[in-house]
Amino acid sequence: MTDSTIVRDIIDDEDIDPKFVDTLVEAGADRIRTCIQCGTCSSVCPSGRRTAFRTREIIRKALLGLKEEVLTSPDLWLCATCLTCLERCPRQIKVTDAIIIMRNMAVEEGFMLPQHRKASRKLIKTGHAVPLDDANREMRRELGLQEIPPTTHSSGEALEQVQEIMRRTGFIDLIESTEESGQ
Amino acid sequence: MTESRTYSFFLGCVMPNRFPNVEKSIREVLPRIGIELEDLQGASCCPAPGVIRSFDEPTWLALASRNLALAEQAGHDIITGCNGCYGTFKETLAELHEHPERLAEVQRVFKGLGIKFTGNVDARHLIEVIYFDVGLDRIRELVKRPLRGLRVAVHYGCHLLKPSKNRPWRRTQRHRFLDELVEATGAESVQYRDKFMCCGAGGGVRGSNAPVSVDIAREKLDNMMAAGVDAVINVCSFCHLQFEFSQLQLNKELGENRYNLPVLYYTQLLGLALGLEPEQLGLHKHVISTEDLLSRILGQ
The missing domain is CATH 1.20.1050.140 (Glutathione S-transferase Yfyf (Class Pi); Chain A, domain 2)
Structure with a gap:
């Protein structure tokens, strides 16, 4: 056995962005610095129960300023936003909010899962992340419901308004112009 | 009310x-x-x-x-x-x-x-309006077809209850309101392991990481089935989708029909208790068949 089998994970200065945690705090994860790494968040996580996703690890890395590592991590997208960690955190850190803030930052940097881009495109096109399909249109008719629901699906004017809002907030640009590759 | x-x-x-x-x-x-x-x-x-x-x-x-x-x-x-x-x-x-x-x-x-x-x-x-404004007593008065003998697993879901600081419920955990609303129909709400656990659909997990998402649903379904229930009762269209579709996916993966637990939305259960016909409640349009369940309820 040679020394080369032992890989030491060394954090270089250049990996650390000291402003990262400030950004999280400003965006609403205001108590994140009080984390004591007790692991309550990981222990109640339904995704963590069956994967290597550890909420505590993400929070620790965020506190260390390992911005790139956190934002590029697929684990960030394993949170089902069940909010159990937020409820149970003994430091009352809004853990779920912190994850959502980091997801926003990841998307802004172009890290978006292809399925999520697809759902966003549906929202942009139809006003619904899960739009009506033929089978359900038929089921609505059979059930005696309005065949096309009274949503943006049945109002071009409403859809245009929704699309204009998404244009103004920059959502359309965000989805259409960020790199396709991402993660 | x-x-x-x-x-x-x-x-x-x-x-x-x-x-x-x-x-x-x-x-x-x-x-x-x-x-x-x-x-x-x-x-x-x-x-x-x-x-x-x-x-x-x-x-x-x-x-x-x-x-x-x-x-x-x-x-x-x-x-x-x-x-x-x-x-x-x-x-x-x-x-x-x-x-x-x-x-x-x-x-x-x-x-x-x-x-x-x-x-x-x-x-x-709607479950908040039913519980606080209509109330359990009124529901009990309106029941024409008590669902006695029916054993169900109640699934609350997550965003209905949390963050508890911004929710109207009297408790922050171990809620009872949905159990009480189910019991007002005459059915029995059966306790099961990890009752308050997430269905696994939310957070974009179902869309981007289906195996993890479906495995969370599987764990809940296994716990419900271990408690010997006749159906799962939910109050969320996304949890409803998760329990309906995940059972299909699990059966397909297993190559056997192990998961056959009917998934009812609360108003479908309540509608039956109010004496409505299954077709009025869309119960003939389920992914997991409600046929056996309905013949038990209506046959009584």
């Missing part, structure tokens, strides 16, 4: 576009217990708190505000039957009320679009 009250019915995406049978049961049942529904014309996706909010929070806030504005203009509070939509509206309203600059930000986005919005509107989950 002495008189009926009208709400703007917010449909969302999953209910009208994937489970119209659940929508049908809500439209049949709520007016019968004194809750009038008015369609919210031109509403969009809420938008989903786990996905769209995760991608671009300001867009989520603006679109949620537009939906709330439609109800404000109609002069009613929103009523929704989806925990995700409920979470979006509750968190949006809290954000706008706690940070007036966010309301101003939204109003700037709306400029010139003809949307009047002050934030003076509320959003309620």
Whole structure:
């Protein structure tokens, strides 16, 4: 056995962005610095129960300023936003909010899962992340419901308004112009 | 509740576009217990708190505000039957009320679009209105077909209950209200392991990481089935989708029909107890067949 089998994970200065945690705090994860790494968040996580996703690890890395590592991590997208960690955190850190803030930052940097881009495109096109399909249109008719629901699906004017809002907030640009590759 | 009250019915995406049978049961049942529904014309996706909010929070806030504005203009509070939509509206309203600059930000986005919005509107989950305004006593009075002998697993979901600081329930954990509402129909709410655990659908996990998502649902289904229940009762269109579709997926993977637990939305269960016909409640349009369950209930 040679020394080369032992890989030491060394954090270089250049990996650390000291402003990262400030950004999280400003965006609403205001108590994140009080984390004591007790692991309550990981222990109640339904995704963590069956994967290597550890909420505590993400929070620790965020506190260390390992911005790139956190934002590029697929684990960030394993949170089902069940909010159990937020409820149970003994430091009352809004853990779920912190994850959502980091997801926003990841998307802004172009890290978006292809399925999520697809759902966003549906929202942009139809006003619904899960739009009506033929089978359900038929089921609505059979059930005696309005065949096309009274949503943006049945109002071009409403859809245009929704699309204009998404244009103004920059959502359309965000989805259409960020790199396709991402993660 | 002495008189009926009208709400703007917010449909969302999953209910009208994937489970119209659940929508049908809500439209049949709520007016019968004194809750009038008015369609919210031109509403969009809420938008989903786990996905769209995760991608671009300001867009989520603006679109949620537009939906709330439609109800404000109609002069009613929103009523929704989806925990995700409920979470979006509750968190949006809290954000706008706690940070007036966010309301101003939204109003700037709306400029010139003809949307009047002050934030003076509320959003309620239909189960909240049934529990607090209709009440258990009234439900018991209205029951014509008590569902005695029926053993069910209650699934609350997540955003209905949490964050507890911004929810109307008397407790922050170990809730009972849905168990009580189920028991008011004569059915028995059976205890099972990890009853308050997530269904696994939210946060964009179902869309992007189906194996993890379905495995969370499997664990819940296994726990329910171990308790020997006849059905799962839920109050969220996305949890409903998760339990219906995941059972199909699991059976396909296993190559056997192990998962056959009927998935009922609360208004479908209540509708049966009120004496409505299964077709009126869309119970003939389920992914997991309700046939055996119905013959037991109606055969009694």
